[in-house]
């Protein structure tokens with residue numbers, strides 16, 4: 427179906443996402459130049475608890491469910507958020523009576539709804555996939571009507587499309603989340619659909635780490651078998667091509683001997699390691715560190731794979747490094763807690779040997795470790811600050827450190 431969503435606020439985007447995930451063709455039309463330009467980006471950023479809405483209203487119901495879904499979404503997508511609770515303060519008599527009304531409501535609908543929901547989650551996590559928990563608020567009493575449904579254990583997990591790895595290797599990723607919640611001596615595990623869905627993400631990450639950047643876990647089907655009291659699962663995988671690290675070359679003279687990089691490079695290329703974006707990022711970080719070790723404190727290093735030139739799965743990687751200037755250890759700015767027992771300038775004296783030397787993070791770490799191990803410090807925090815020294819523009823001095 428073709429779907430047109432008008433308005434790219436949080437509501438329009440959520441509707442469009444859901445429709446797209448269901449396989450529809452979706453167009454989002456927005457009057458302004460970008461998404462979320464309306465009230466969606468100009469609100470108080472509170473995840474509402476729902477205590478203000480009248481019991482039984484749709485608003486109370488959707489607010490409570492929406493809150494749970496939002497927390498789950500934030501957790502699964504790495505969106506920073508805080509569950510900090512809420513303090514309701516009355517600033518005048520009228521508000522005090524409103525608070526009293528909330529209090530008198532006793533068992534609020536959000537609380538009741540949450541209770542029923544989490545009981546359902548508990549059952550589903552223990553092998554009752556079709557549990558149904560209904561609730562009714564009777565004054566101060568919450569009536570729960572639990573229909574457990576059948577218990578199902580986790581049956582067999584079958585894989586389709588896995589050309590590279592044995593089912594036994596893949597199985598661990600699928601059952602690991604459930605297994606982690608039960609004793610290792612418990613042979614039979616319950617069927618928990620949410621855990622299997624998590625398992626498919628773990629499986630996907632495993633494939634990606636093994637050189638399959640385009641892998642798709644196309645489908646997870648669950649097949650309940652009431653006779654055995656078990657649910658089997660079929661995971662359909664489209665592996666896509668496998669890539670390895672190919673030749674790693676510098677686009678320009680790196681300015682320091684290439685031998686310095688040899689161990690890092692051959693760790694990826696000899697024998698060729700499966701390609702992954704995470705390993706590439708490690709390479710970038712490691713090469714930058716090697717420049718830093720030679721004093722190039724602000725070296726800029728980028729690493730670029732070229733999949734179009736990959737031969738036999740070996741992806742050539744180009745390193746573009748701009749070392750910048752050599753830095754030296756500079757002045758020490760010492761900050762001490764006034765209650766500290768150390769002599770003034772104690773640290774300055776300890777660090778004075780480094781001053782003027784070419785910057786090397788390892789030297790700083792060695793000295794820091796030695797000082798810390800003396801046991802003289804509850805906390806010792808070293809902060810590096812690059813400070814170009816105007817007096818020696820050709821050979822800039824810095825960083826200065828210590829707080």
Ligand SMILES: Cc1cc2nc3c(=O)[nH]c(=O)nc-3n(C[C@H](O)[C@H](O)[C@H](O)COP(=O)(O)OP(=O)(O)OC[C@H]3O[C@@H](n4cnc5c(N)ncnc54)[C@H](O)[C@@H]3O)c2cc1C
Pocket residue numbers: 432433434435436437438439455456457458461462463464465466467468469470471472473474
């Ligand atoms: C002051 C304030 C504080 C709030 N605080 C909170 C809070 O703490 N927590 C919370 O959960 N909620 C809060 N809300 C409510 C929440 O922000 C809104 O419910 C939510 O953002 C509404 O999203 P929306 O997508 O419906 O609207 P919008 O974000 O306004 O999106 C509508 C979009 O449609 C576009 N549009 C309009 N007409 C057309 C057209 N004809 N063609 C194309 N595009 C069009 C607009 O440009 C806009 O981008 C607050 C609201 C306000 C006003």
